[in-house]
Amino acid sequence: MTRVPQTDRILNSPKSGLEIGLNAAILSVHENRPQIVVVRPKENAGQAWDSLPFGPFAPLAHQTLEIGLRSWVKEQTGLELGYVEQLYTFGDRGRHAQQSDTGPHIVSVGYLALTRIQPEQSVSGGVWHGWYSYFPWEDRREGKPEILSNIIEPRLREWAKRDDPGGVAIRPFERQARLRICFGMDDAGWDEEKVLERYELLHEAGLVAEAIRDGRGSAIPWTGLPQLGTPMQFDHRRILATAMGRLRGKIKYRPVIFELMPESFTLFELQKTVEAISGSHLHKQNFRRLVEHAGLVEETGHMRTMTGGRPAKLFHFRPEVLQERPAPGVRVTVGRA
Amino acid sequence: MTRVPQTDRILNSPKSGLEIGLNAAILSVHENRPQIVVVRPKENAGQAWDSLPFGPFAPLAHQTLEIGLRSWVKEQTGLELGYVEQLYTFGDRGRHAQQSDTGPHIVSVGYLALTRIQPEQSVSGGVWHGWYSYFPWEDRREGKPEILSNIIEPRLREWAKRDDPGGVAIRPFERQARLRICFGMDDAGWDEEKVLERYELLHEAGLVAEAIRDGRGSAIPWTGLPQLGTPMQFDHRRILATAMGRLRGKIKYRPVIFELMPESFTLFELQKTVEAISGSHLHKQNFRRLVEHAGLVEETGHMRTMTGGRPAKLFHFRPEVLQERPAPGVRVTVGRA
DNA sequence: CTATATATGCTCAAATTGAGCATATATAGG
């Protein structure tokens, strides 16, 4: 694997007005909690917020974008990534609020990586951190979180009422409609895949810390607003939202969930992992039926004791399913409307 | 709209070792044939193949990547794009075989654009061209195309048998398995969304003209190989494959098909458009049931005569569906296995 | 008037899905 020396960062950026940043949302699930690798700000350094592992694409050193990403992640965290998927390329000017307008313009390519490396394992230069601390409103496993009913929804309704700086609602329907679609307000139903849409709406409404940093959120000077999720450097929380939204969709039609599982597991452990990702609660018996009927898993012949009840059969992923079905995945459905 | 002067191309690229190219796959459906906008090579110019409208991202002139894309398309074709969606960012070195290694490294961002502008309308600087001439194996509306049975499949089987330059099959299973998955060979079932996977497999097997240009395809010196689809400049056929694959998937869960329809249409016209995109044949009565039951359309109250039979009711898209359902689309299924 | 299109309503069986009942087999504690 090509090792990129630090000097490349200097060689490849300042001459050009354009730089491509590679960002990795590295995901794992540990004890039913989704975790990501973040780089914590150094003490007394200028930056105060967590960031994702990232680095500039160095065309001379990196054969492809993905190789460049793997190389940066290896250098910054020591992790050798397995499953990697490109998410989206963000190129908005003004994304990097801390950067002056004279600096290089950064286009950032976001990636999703899945790993079954356990969070206790040391990650040099980074730490595993719970995903839901960045998006507390996304976890509905114990029902609708209070932060939604008590804080987010009332303020979003307030925001929807005011549609222009003058205070007169000129297009209230548009915002109202978006609240229905994104947050399932007015009984519209929660779509767990709309993670990015929800984050961007909160940003637009000035309800997340990055919005204030980016010069938004002055329209309504929210008073007594608690911090809605942990903010992140640059647009990393947006990349993270994209990652989780993509993953929530993808587990339904591709067996990527097994990238997060150990070699063998019980069906309940698998279900808990899916629930951790999708942020919702599933019907146990139906989940089993689904997974077994889809041919996704195979019994290992061994059992797991210590489950707290009757011992459970152990299973492993059945890779042959990839050749049998066009789109195999855990087609979880949140429930009939 | 920001107009980008040609000089920007010069200003923004040569100093940097890095350039971001913006590429548009602009799609329309006319008389049941999907059409795309291509830029034809100039007579006596070096390039011989069609290309997609494209141009470099100019950070100083373009607020966002998408704005840059719209601007280039406007300049090169005169089209004002409506629906635009980012597809993927390609960054492989060696993608641009015609470029010397010393030129700027180009990372290209592909976009899908949908328009209902009709193909007769003049497109300055570009022409509308049938999508299936680039991918003749993708059209199964009249059943499995002969090019698959007669040319592609036999050669792919040949390719699968040889897995290393020495002629000994070391991993025949892997290639065989990919043929099953990508091309549905050995009764595995055709997944119409795997357009990119199929094109890339053909490239790998040296069966498309770009493969020879890119220095592949020498492993098996195919004799008497007819041209498999019209080749394109750079990796534009790959971007086009990505576009069609994405669209084939997306029409199932988002009402994007209406971006391609006129204001009002009959259900059969809608069906024909969906069939043109998905490349497959649908059951008429079930298609109606699906579309009407999903609340995607609404009667206009008018009828279309001249259908060649009983007059048909005219419908239009019902935008309210966007607020009612989390993922409204034409959930076409090709048939039970 | 007939052949032939397309349009549209309706049926019916198979498959899928949502929900829950019932039973099996562990552990923890008296």
Next chain:
DNA sequence: CCTATATATGCTCAATTTGAGCATATATAG
């Protein structure tokens, strides 16, 4: 040993969705 309480697992049942096709309606072309 017995009981309470977990989790595991098998099975039922109704509602819904899906695949396929029959039947009828209403145009146009000759």
